[in-house]
Amino acid sequence: MKSITQDIPAIPAFRFGKSYASLDQTEITTTDGQEVLATVGLVNPGIIRRDLRQMQASFDRLQQIPIQTLLGIFAEAAGLFLDAKLPVSEGVTQSSEQYVQSLSATCGMPHALIRANMQKIADVMQQMPVILKGLTRGLDLSAIETGMGRQNDVLVSYYANTTHLGLVLPSNSPGVNSLWLPAVALRIPVILKPGREDPWTPWRIINALIAAGCPEEAFGFYPAGHDGAGVILSECQRVIMFGDAKTVEKYTGDPRISVHGPGYSKVLIGEDCIDQWPDYADVLVDSIARNGGRSCVNASTIVVPRHGRALAEAIAERLAQILPLPLDDPKAQLAGFANAAMPEAIDARLEQALAVPGAEDVTAAWRKGPRHVTLDGQTYLHPTLIACSPAHSLAKTEYMFPFASVVELPQSDMLDWIGPSLVVTAITQDPQFRRALLRCEHIKRLNLGAMPTGQVSWDQPHEGNLFEFLYARRAIQEQVL
Amino acid sequence: MTTECKRLDQHVAEIIDWHFSPETGCDFWLDWARQQDWDVRKTVRTAEDLKHFPHFEDDWLRFVEPDHWVPKSFKGRPYNIFETGGTTGMPKQRIGWDDYKRDYESFGDTLKDTEFPRGQNWLMMGPTGPRRLRLAIEHLANYRGGSCYFIDLDPRWVKKLITNGEYDQAKAYMEHVIDQATIILKHRRIAALFTTPKLLEALSEKISIPEAGIKGVFCGGTEMSPQTVRFLVEEVLEGRCTLKPVYGNTLMGLAHSKPLTAEENYSVCYYPPQPWALLRVVNPEQTDQTVDYDQWGRVELTTLTREFFMPRFLERDEAIRRRPIEGYPWDGVAEVRPFGASTQTIVEGVY
Numbered sequence: 111m112k113s114i115t116q117d118i119p120a121i122p123a124f125r126f127g128k129s130y131a132s133l134d135q136t137e138i139t140t141t142d143g144q145e146v147l148a149t150v151g152l153v154n155p156g157i158i159r160r161d162l163r164q165m166q167a168s169f170d171r172l173q174q175i176p177i178q179t180l181l182g183i184f185a186e187a188a189g190l191f192l193d194a195k196l197p198v199s200e201g202v203t204q205s206s207e208q209y210v211q212s213l214s215a216t217c218g219m220p221h222a223l224i225r226a227n228m229q230k231i232a233d234v235m236q237q238m239p240v241i242l243k244g245l246t247r248g249l250d251l252s253a254i255e256t257g258m259g260r261q262n263d264v265l266v267s268y269y270a271n272t273t274h275l276g277l278v279l280p281s282n283s284p285g286v287n288s289l290w291l292p293a294v295a296l297r298i299p300v301i302l303k304p305g306r307e308d309p310w311t312p313w314r315i316i317n318a319l320i321a322a323g324c325p326e327e328a329f330g331f332y333p334a335g336h337d338g339a340g341v342i343l344s345e346c347q348r349v350i351m352f353g354d355a356k357t358v359e360k361y362t363g364d365p366r367i368s369v370h371g372p373g374y375s376k377v378l379i380g381e382d383c384i385d386q387w388p389d390y391a392d393v394l395v396d397s398i399a400r401n402g403g404r405s406c407v408n409a410s411t412i413v414v415p416r417h418g419r420a421l422a423e424a425i426a427e428r429l430a431q432i433l434p435l436p437l438d439d440p441k442a443q444l445a446g447f448a449n450a451a452m453p454e455a456i457d458a459r460l461e462q463a464l465a466v467p468g469a470e471d472v473t474a475a476w477r478k479g480p481r482h483v484t485l486d487g488q489t490y491l492h493p494t495l496i497a498c499s500p501a502h503s504l505a506k507t508e509y510m511f512p513f514a515s516v517v518e519l520p521q522s523d524m525l526d527w528i529g530p531s532l533v534v535t536a537i538t539q540d541p542q543f544r545r546a547l548l549r550c551e552h553i554k555r556l557n558l559g560a561m562p563t564g565q566v567s568w569d570q571p572h573e574g575n576l577f578e579f580l581y582a583r584r585a586i587q588e589q590v591l
Numbered sequence: 592m593t594t595e596c597k598r599l600d601q602h603v604a605e606i607i608d609w610h611f612s613p614e615t616g617c618d619f620w621l622d623w624a625r626q627q628d629w630d631v632r633k634t635v636r637t638a639e640d641l642k643h644f645p646h647f648e649d650d651w652l653r654f655v656e657p658d659h660w661v662p663k664s665f666k667g668r669p670y671n672i673f674e675t676g677g678t679t680g681m682p683k684q685r686i687g688w689d690d691y692k693r694d695y696e697s698f699g700d701t702l703k704d705t706e707f708p709r710g711q712n713w714l715m716m717g718p719t720g721p722r723r724l725r726l727a728i729e730h731l732a733n734y735r736g737g738s739c740y741f742i743d744l745d746p747r748w749v750k751k752l753i754t755n756g757e758y759d760q761a762k763a764y765m766e767h768v769i770d771q772a773t774i775i776l777k778h779r780r781i782a783a784l785f786t787t788p789k790l791l792e793a794l795s796e797k798i799s800i801p802e803a804g805i806k807g808v809f810c811g812g813t814e815m816s817p818q819t820v821r822f823l824v825e826e827v828l829e830g831r832c833t834l835k836p837v838y839g840n841t842l843m844g845l846a847h848s849k850p851l852t853a854e855e856n857y858s859v860c861y862y863p864p865q866p867w868a869l870l871r872v873v874n875p876e877q878t879d880q881t882v883d884y885d886q887w888g889r890v891e892l893t894t895l896t897r898e899f900f901m902p903r904f905l906e907r908d909e910a911i912r913r914r915p916i917e918g919y920p921w922d923g924v925a926e927v928r929p930f931g932a933s934t935q936t937i938v939e940g941v942y
Contacts, residue, residue: 133856134818154818156792160826163796344758 119199121150121309123333124316125161126168126299127326129200132157136333138309140215141448142487147212148199150309150333155341158301158332162274162345168299168327169273175325177251180295181238187315187322188235192228196317198310209314214437216307217281218446218488221438223402227285230566231315234288237568238295244569245292245577254296258586267586274299274330275580276346278339279312281305281448282510283404287312289370289576290350294319294328298580301330301346303339307448343367348579368574372508373406373532375563378413378547380538381521387414387421389560390537394421395428396562397535399493402445403512407533407555409563410508411515418518422472422497429493429512430476434485444512446488453491456509457482460494463507469498469515500527525550533563595865595920600637602866602895607635610662610900619651619659620900638869641893642879644902649676652683652842660686662897673723675841678750682721685841690898691723694844694864695731698837701847702735706833707807710736711782716772716790717812719743723841728785728809740779742771744790769793776803785809788819792827801831811837814928820857836861838927842901843868843892849916849923858926862919869893870924872912878905882912889930906930 121138123130132151139146190196198204204212210224219227234241242251249266253259258267275293279302280286293300302312316329332338343349349367351357358371377397379387397409414421435442447453460481464471473495474481481492493512496504500517506529507515519527525546528534535557536547547556557565610616611624611631624631634643657672665688673691674682713732719725719741732739744764752761772794775781784805786794791810794800800808808828815823815836824834838861839845846861846868863870872888874880882888890908894901909931910924 132818133821134816152818154816154822156819156822156827159792159796 117202118146119148119202119204121148121199121313121333123151123153123157124313124326124329124331125157126164126328126330130157131200132333138216138307141218141307141446141450141489144487145215147215148309153332153334153338155334155337158303158330158334158338158341159345161330162301162341165273165299168330169270171325171327172294172297172299173270175297177242177255177295177297180297180324181242183319183322183324184235184238184291184295187318187324188232190321191235191315191318192232194318194321196314196321198313198317204310204314209310211438213284213308213310216310217284217448218437219283219402219404220435220442220445222440222442223445224284226401227283230285231288231291231311234291234568238292240568241292242295242577244567245296245575254581258588265586265588267584268581269584270298270580271582272298272347272580274301274346274348276301276303276342276349278303278342278349278351279305279308280352281307283401284308284311285401285405286352286370287315291315292576293580294324296577296580299328299330301332301342303332303334303342309333368579370406372410373408374411374506374508374530375407375409375533376411376413376528376531377409377535377537377563378524378528379415380536380540380543381415382540382543383537384415384417387417388424391424391428393535393537393560393562394425397564398425398495398514399429399432399443399512400562400564402443403493404445404510405564406508407564408508408512409514409533409535411506411517411528413517413519413524413528415521415524416518418516419497422495422516425514425516426472426495427476429495430473432493432512434483434488434490434492436486437488444490444493446485446490447510450489453482453489453511456491456511460504460509463502463504464496466502468502469496469504471495472497472516525552528552533557535559535561535563593920595915596638599866599869599921603638603641604636606895606897606900607632609897613663615663617660617662619655622659641869641902646878646891647901647904649683649904652685653681657684657686660899665898671723671726672721673841674721678747683842685723685899687723687898690844690867690896691727692730692734694839694867695727696734697864698845698847699731699734702807702835703833705806706835707735707783711806712737712780713739713783713785714742714772714775714779714781715739716742716768716784716786716794717744718746720745724839727845732783735783737783740775740781742768742775744768744787765790765793769797773797776805780804782806783809787812788815788823789813791823795827799829800827801829805832807833807835809835809837811839815859816926816928817857817859820851820859821853824851824857838924840906842894842904843870844894846870846924847919849919860913860916860923860925861927862916862921862923863892865919865921867894867896869895870922872910872922872924873905875909875930878903884912884914887911890924890927 132153134152135149136152137146138148138150193206195203195205210221213224214221249261250259275298277290290300304312320326352370355372358369361367361369432443434444477492483490491511496515498504498515500519505515505517530552533555534553537560610620670686673685676682715728729739749761788810836848836859844864846863849860851857871891872882873891874882875889890906890910892904892906907930908927910927913923913925915921
């Protein structure tokens, strides 16, 4: 194993203003394990527990900052995050380009996708006023600062129901970090445990915000093992975590924890529009393949009342053209896997499922070679589109690469069948179907019209409302004396 | 050959003669020797010769009646029965008389009066019950001129709770233990504490340990990585109490630790109470080979006292082999952790 630079950064923990170099240093390597890119100091769980007990001081410090001031800090931090040289370890800075290269090498994500994610994070910082407006439904932000105000001529009172927000972050896509940013703008300190392969992004965001003037007391950054995640999950007053369906099931019902699991996002085409399906091919491909298919907002199922086979063939042909390219190729759209065993396991699981009658890999005919490939030492899975019956296990399955199934169902059965769906793009103008969609309890974000599932509207929070997660409303009356 | 090697070899020869002579040995070893095709007393005269023994089987301590381990000269004298393990099934049992007193007196002589003041009282918060540790800590406190308060923690129960996923119960039990300690510390003058790292940390979440009057802390029972030790020294003990990590068990006795320093990154290095116990760090694949200095290997223990002979017992621990230091001119073991810790999940609980 060798290092790619002479100065390997030693990424520290950050304890609400104090950098902490743990004695337990672990190496962050390229996905092939051949080069050391950084060392990260893993903290013992006791450190997190100890700092949690002192959160009140950090909370009080952040609550002193006017939200408008924080919004200005976010706007400035957006530019710094995108372009500035920011500290990465004691005496070592990291340029934007170095960040892209390092993250790509540890996560297997192409530079082009990382830059798109950077832009998304910067947009969230820039658009924070709009985002807070969406989260608070237009509440005058001074009402958060003073604890009371008027909304639609009604006296309202909100109070923070936690002194902090804990996060157990994944490594699959840097864009997920945009989720916690509003917490800081809402004056709630964060306790972040980064994913193993991506300590880079949250650390760069923190440093951009501090450089823009955010109080250091707003941030706890704790690289740690599973035991560290355990402390955050069991002891933080509010937690956002990411996990698979099993993890979601484990924590569902715990009001302290907001679990972000598989999205099972879908595109539904109505009876009235299905005959024009070729017009929506771009939307379908974008929904499946944007961001390397790594997001929970990527579509994993397309539901149509007819023309399923023809649509599947056309989309499969388009998806099969998305090929693994070198990570620094500007046209690269497919992300590799940080852990080489994962694509192998997914491929094996898919083949096992395909052996059950009722499903066909339509992309197989368009693909040259196997689904699981290696390029420049990086493992990939070729995009895969399955045509299958609604009862087949692959009909509602999600994987961390461009993968989707096409299912034929009568329109009248669609909403009973879809199950929990983070995003549904519904391509229909049928008023009755639109009404049914609006009533459907399974859908967290509904895109009415031909727009990709990954299209974001900053004032439309999905996956739970962070403001309502961090602040509670109380009844209030006031009599002027 | 160094003086220490000569001393150890002489001790090995003496202990072999003791345990394998019909006049002084115990039934177990005399029976065992009769079944071998080699003469133990002729073959094993040095520490190096101990390799002729196979690894000691822990089932011998589970299923052989304690009487079979009594050396002839101890016949008729009631013995203590000390246990280790036993979370599931039969625990291992070692019998003993005075070994624990000698071990802890020897250790007590190394303690500084400024860190573990003489004449002051101790608190032991940890596994008592059938363990040697319970009597040993009380003896140490007495030897240093004080008395000892006890708060028990049953590690077998904690391990069961954790294995069964009953984390709330485990947490409640730990709080129950800590609550008792805070009450004792509030109402009694205590200057020294023996506990485990997790209990120590939990105690510090309730009270300031130095403010409670504690000057020195004896800590052992589980893995203590350098980062954990640093955390305990700098934050849990607020840099105001002495932390003395210890490594010991019912079968070995108590290993002494080299003083901790920030300069050495708080690496904990233990030195066994040689010649009564001998630790080797061996290649797990080929256990007759000792690993090189500063390399990881599995810990092998040989106990060599007149009360108990146990050759080449493979501990469930791995460690780094360290060089001799002044005062301990024999090998040390550092950064002890459960064997296979880097590849398996190991239930340590609060113990």
